Amino acid sequence: MLETTNLTKIYRNRNKKAGGVYALTDVSLNVKEGEFLTIMGTSGSGKSTLLHLLAGLTDPTAGSVRINGVDIAALSDADKTRFRLRNIGVIFQSFNLIPTLTAEENILLPSLIDRNKKTAKNVTKSELDDLLKTLDIWERRKHRPDALSGGEQQRVAIGRVLVMKPAVILADEPTGNLDSVNSEILCKILRELCTARKRTVVLVTHEKHVADFGDRTITLKDGRIAQ
Template sequence: MNPNDSPILEIANAAKTFRSGANPVTALSDVTLTARRGEFVAVMGASGSGKSTLLHLAAGLTRPDSGRIRIAGTDINALGDGAMTLFRRKHIGLVFQAFNLIPSLSGEDNIALPLLLGGIPRDTDHIDNLVRRLGLGEVRCRQPDSMSGGEQQRVAIGRALVTKPPLVLADEPTGSLDTSNGRKLCDLFRELCQESGTTVLMVTHNPAAAFAAERFVILRDGHLVGTLDKTACPTVRDLNHAYMEILEGETQGARP
């Protein structure tokens, strides 16, 4: 098989319980999810359902208690911390819920930071293209403390895309964006999937943002409780309806 035909992301039976507090919290239970190259997948679910934990496992930032995670055929849990950092730099673009920008750097230098860290030459055309497509012309020379929340979020997205990673993991990337910028970002993700074969896994609880994806996976209380696609949900309304039905069905099912 051509290696490019294999799924870029394979999560098999992943489970994670946090034991740091007084009571253990099971954030994920037996989650299996595969994404192929060029696919745009939305991860939906209520607050606390395990969406960020799932992304952190996929990024190798959190280790699962059990289960396996492969990216581009590599079992990432077999990698040590140093090797994982290098692997992540090469394969994954990460957009966190918190933007984690460097306060002393301009918007453009924040975007270019992964190139510096990876010893990759600065591709000015690519950076110009990202700045234009993310609508950051006004703030490319400004530092984060003089940017709006939405501008900071878009700089964080530029930073995730600057190395042209095959896998983009984005946690609520439209959370601080107005409707128009949220739509533009989803269009950009869709174009990247189609044009460059990038795979995007985007967490959101907003069905209107999720609808830009091809496939929608739904988490509830750490379980993957449903997968929907455009055939099942041809409109945002259908998606919203099916999403609510799955969540409510599970709520009823969970009652004694």
């Protein structure tokens, strides 16, 4: 489902040709459909860099990322954007909701951006209602983000990802701003998506109890897989 081969990222200095930061070196990974992989490692070990490369948000210096056999770095910008919108969902520590839209409007946003009539993933009313209920934000659906708790805002952010039914869900410290109760709710939702719906999840965390929800953990050290 998700495969990286000798993935390497060097952040070059702007003014110098040589040198730069070796953020990730020779990372080869294979994540199966329905698998829940967690990534741990100290600050600066390359976790976010790896996740951004998997999401196609940045291009590798060397090596490749394949999702369902597609080499994302080889796609044109327009194709990459389309591929990402339909196949990859990204969840960050900050919720990045649009403050002027209600919870349900925020969730529907990606489906409105995907305007290609032939292939757009139209969301039916009952699908939206199911999603709001699954995430336990049905009662709060007409509220704007500033009237929602942190846990509710994060669940809206997840709803916005799930509405496109992505095969791959990438999460960078999604529990970073949540208390332990909301953190566990989020982990259970992600676990359920893997087990019951065969979604593939890659989650970065520095919390062992969060990593324990996954099937397998890799630890990065100085940009390499240490464990």
